[in-house]
Amino acid sequence: MTNVIVKSAPAVVQRRPARSRRIPTRVGWLFIAPNLLGFLAFTLIPLVAGLAIAFTDWNVVSGLGAVHFVGLDNFAELLGDPLFWTSALRTAGYAGISVPGTMLLGLLLGLALNSDVPGRAALRAIFFIPHIVSSIAIGMVWLLLLGPENGPINRILQGLGVSSPPGWLVSEVWGLPSLVLIVTWSGVGYCAVIYVAALQSMPPSLHEAALLDGAGPFARFRTVTWRSLMPTTTFLGVTMLISHSQGFGLIAFLTQGGPGDSTTVLSYYMYEQGFQFYRFGYAAAIGIMSFLGVLVLSVVMWRFQRGRGLYT
C-alpha cells in the first residue's frame, strides 16, 4: 500500500498542478489584458518612441519619410543652448522651493488637523479641495487675485501703504515666485491629508514609551513622529518632485512662459520646441534630460531615507 501510494502520488501531483496552473494563467492574462494593453499603448510604446525620436530631426509635418537619424546632435545642441540651461535652473528653483514648501506646510497642517480640533473631518475635506480642482480653475481664481492693478491682493497691499505693489504673474521678477505660491497652495491640502493618514496609523505605544522615558514634546516629535513619518515624507517628496518638475498646465494657462522667458521651465520649453516650432527630436531630447534629472534626484531621496525611519 505504502509503495503504491508513493508511486502514484508523483503522477497525480504532476498532472494536477500542470492543469490548474494553465487555467489560472490564461484567466489571469485575460484579467490583466485591458490594463496591460493600456500600459503598452499609452505608456511603454510612447516612451520607446520618445526615446527614439530624441535621436532624430523628426518634424511631424514632414512625415516618416523625412526622418533623419542625427545621433547625439540634439543633446549636443542642448548643451550649448542657454535657454535650456536657464529653463533647467528655473525648474530646479520652481520645484526646489515648491516641493519642500508644500510638504512643510502640509506637515504643519496635518499635525493641526490630527489634533482634537472641532470639525476636523470637514476641515480636511476643505483643505483637500484644491487638489481635486482642475488647474485651469485654480489658475482663473489666482489670475483674478493677483491682478496687477485691480486684483484684491494688490489693493490690500496698496491699502497697507505699498505704493507700487508687484506685477505678480506679469512681472519678470515675480512671475516664477507667483507660480510657486500657487502650486504650493494647491498642494498643501493633499500633503496634509496624507500626513494625517500616516499620523493616525502610528502606534500610540511609541509615544507612550517616549513619555515614560521623559521625552518632551519636541524630542517626541523628532525621535518618534518625524522618524515614523519618514516613508510618507519620502513618498510625498518623490511624487511631488515628479509632478512639480513636470508642471505645465498652470504655466501654459497663466504666463505661457513669459513675460519674456521668465517663467519658461523645462516642461514649457519642451512644449514650445515641439508643438510651436515642430522640433520634436529636440523636444524629446529635453524630455529625456528632464527625466534623467528627476530620476537621479528621486533615487537620491529614496536612498537618503533608508534606515532613517522608525519602522521601515
Next chain:
Amino acid sequence: MVISAPAARLSRRRVLGGAFAIAAGATALAACDSHGSSGSAGVLNVWGGVPEDSGPGDMIAAFEKANPGIKVKYTRYVNDPTGNLKLDTALQGGVPIDVIFNYGPPKVSKRVAAGLLVDLSEKIAAESSFAKFAAGATPRANYVFDGKVYTVPAARSPQLVMANADLLDKAGIEIPADWDVEDYHRIAKQLTVGSVNGSLGSPAIGVPTLGPDANYTKGGQGSNFAAAAWRKQVELGVEMQNDRSAVPHKTVLAQKLQTFAQNAFLGGQFAMLSTQAFLVRYISDTKQYPHSFKVRAYPVPAPVKGKAYWNPGAYGDLMSISAKSSQKDAAWTFLKYWVTNAGAYMIKGGRLPSLPDPAKKADAISQLLGPDMTKLYDVDSFGAVLFDPAIKIPVDTIFTASTEIADLQTKLNDQAYLGSISVDQWVQRMTAQSDAAIRKAS
C-alpha cells in the same frame, strides 16, 4: 553567426523605423476622431478654423444646392498650436481630408515642404477670375513657393483703426484722413483721461514702412531688425507706455487683451485699437457686449505723413487641397465656389472676401455691420476704410524660422514694454536671436 543574426535583425534603423511606425499609428489614431472617419466617395472633408455658424454652414448649404452630387463635411479645428498639430497629424496619418484652410503663410510653407498640398498653379492660371492669385500677378495677392502656388486666399483682412466715437466727440477730436503715427500718439494722449487709456497699443511702423518680407535681409539669410523702422516702432511703444496713452502692458498681459481686446474696448477701458474687420462680430452682439457708443473706422496711420505705406493686414483663409485627397476635382470645384462666393456668406462673420465685388459694396457693408448698423457704427467710415482702393497689403515670400521670429518678437516686445530691457537691447537681442534662428533653420 547564430549570435550575430538577431543583432543584425534588430538594427538601429529597424528599431527607429518600428518606433516611428508605432508613433505614427498612435498619432493617426489620436487624430481619427468622429469627424474625420468618413471617407466615402462624394463626401468632401473640409477642415477649417471658422465656427460653422459664422458663415461656413450657410456657404456649404449653398454649395451643396448648386452641386447636388457633392456632399461636404466640415470639421472645425482651432487655429492654435494644438489645433494645427491635430490637422498636421491627421494629414500625415491618412485621415481623409480634401480641403484645408491654412491660417498664415508659415503654416502653408511647412505643409508645402512636406508635400502635403496640391500645386494649384495650373488650375489658377486657367481660371480668369483668379488672375490676381497667379504666381506672377502684380500686385502680388497670393503666396508663392518656388514659383508654384498651393493656396487661394478666400479672405482679405486689412488692418483698420476702430475708435469709440463718443470719446472722440467728447474730447472734440477730429481725426484727419491722412494722419500719421505722431498724430495717433498725440490723439491717444488727449483721449487718456482718468482710468481710460487712449489706445490699446501703439501703431505699427515696421511692416507699413518696409512692406513684404519686412523681417528679412539678404534674401532671407539675415534678419532686418536693425532697420530704423523697427527701432521707431519699439520706441513709440515704450513712449506710449510711459505716458500711459496706451493701456499698461502688464494690464494687457494680465487681461489677455491681445486675444480678448473686445471686452475692454466695448467696456470703455480704452478709446482706439488697431484691428481687423472680425471685431464687428462682438460689436454687433450687444447682448453679450452691451455698450451705447458708436464705433468709427479710420485707416491705420502712416509712418510718415503723405508718404505711401503698406497696410499691416494680410490675405487669409488660405484654401488648399490635400495631396492625399482622392477627390481633387470636386475639391477644386468647392474651393472655387467658396472663394467666388465668400462675399455672400462669410462677411457676416467679419471676413471680407478676397474677390470683392465693387458693385455690391453697400450690400457688403450692411452684411458686415448687421441690422443695427446705424445705431452701432459710423457706417460711412467703415465703407471708406475697408474698401479703399489705395490699400496695399504686403505678401511675404520668405518664411525661414518665421514662427520662431514671431515668438521672439512677442517675448522681447513684452520685455521692452514692461521696461526690463531698453530699445537698444531689443534691437541687439532681436537681431542676434533672429539671425541664430534663421541660421538654424537654413
